[in-house]
Amino acid sequence: MDLKRVVVTGIGALTPLGKTLDEYWEGLTNGVSGADFIKQFDCSKFKTRFACEVKEFDATTYLDKKEARKIDRFTQFALVVSDQAVKDAGISKDNVDVDRVGVIFASGIGGLITFQEEVVNFANGDGTPRFNPFFIPKMILDIAAGQISMRHGFRGPNFAVVSACASSTNAIIDAYDNIRLGKADIILTGGSEAVVSAAGVGGFNAMKALSERNDDPATASRPFDKDRDGFVMGEGAGMLVLESLEHALKRGAKIYCEIAGGGATADAHHITAPHPEGLGAKNVMTAALKDAGLQASDIDYINVHGTSTPLGDIAETKAIMSVFGEHAYNLNISSTKSMTGHCLGAAGALEAIACVMSVVHDIVPPTINHFTDDPELDPKLNFTFNKAQKRTVRAALSNTFGFGGHNASVIVKKYS
């Protein structure tokens, strides 16, 4: 059967840099750091006391008070970006068949804040179980996809995708596959994460995964800098409306760009450490290129996973050299996590959005906070340090890798 072409027709973004797509893109292209001291809980005894939070988020600005109370922060984020994306895409019940509009939406962890609150309440009690009846339906990771469907009345394929920090890239690929196979006309996809809590920060701290640069949070996320010391936790949500080209043309939708292809692989190596030679990363970029029917030389920009950890940044760079060869020196490479922090299960969606905007506007957002070259990295590579660069971006590739050794890459290209 013929596979359908798939385009991006709507975007929603709620990020540490701003609470709309425009604010997000403005922050990215201006090299703004979203990091600051944590406001959501008392972290005075924690090794890391900063994160990239969504600033001054009040769910009742967007949602009915009663509704907001019954859903976790990660689902509140999800509903906000779904409203933005549906509006941006111009979808209404008059121009779509709601039975053919799906939601494939990710999170890395789900309702950790709710889980923590409920268990703490129980632990502080006398042993009598007084769990809130909304505990489970607030916490479960798939509830965001379910809540989005209820809010908008979309009855097509509906589920969550989980692969830790690769989750929302896998969601985008699943959405892409469902549409190109003709199983849906439109799918709202992406991911949401909100785990800036004692359990979230404490858990990642225990793994020594987080930067501990408490004296200067804004420069803590410094991918590819010699003095990088771990990732900075971010939170937020991103949504892309994927649509078959024929459906988009039929209803006269605005088209941002085309989804070219995607790939998914495993390292089969270690629960948290990357394969030292970036084997899984190499394979996933190769798989995505093959799926897209593109040559390495067709890619102009790679939005890397680049979390600012000592091992991960090196392994990913080795993988890029291996896949792209000499063309690696022509690429713009950047880690927008230098600005947003690592938004975990929302990272893939937010970074795919950065790729979409880069392809649309021919601007590559920077890797900020570069101070000292890492002698282990090839100085001829262009990491787009500190300032955005203008260039033609025909196609952009986004990498995401998750604990468990999951790798996922998606490629977007100009629509013509």
Add this chain to the structure above:
Amino acid sequence: MSDIAARVKKIIVDKLGVEESEVNPEASFTNDLGADSLDTVELIMEFEKEFNISIPDEQAETITTVGQAVTYLEEHAK
């Protein structure tokens, strides 16, 4: 209005997101105030917490209106 009735009303307004004027003694949680089955479970839990009592399930099932809740709590609150 008794102190207990006022506290009950406050919980209902807070949890169900309804206006105070809607919370009259005859109002049914599900039919009039928009509660679903999980909301009613949560309401009972909030009453238990507020009044420091335990409401057995079989009793909880008979509390379906604002008035029934106030009556029950006036009889059982410590």
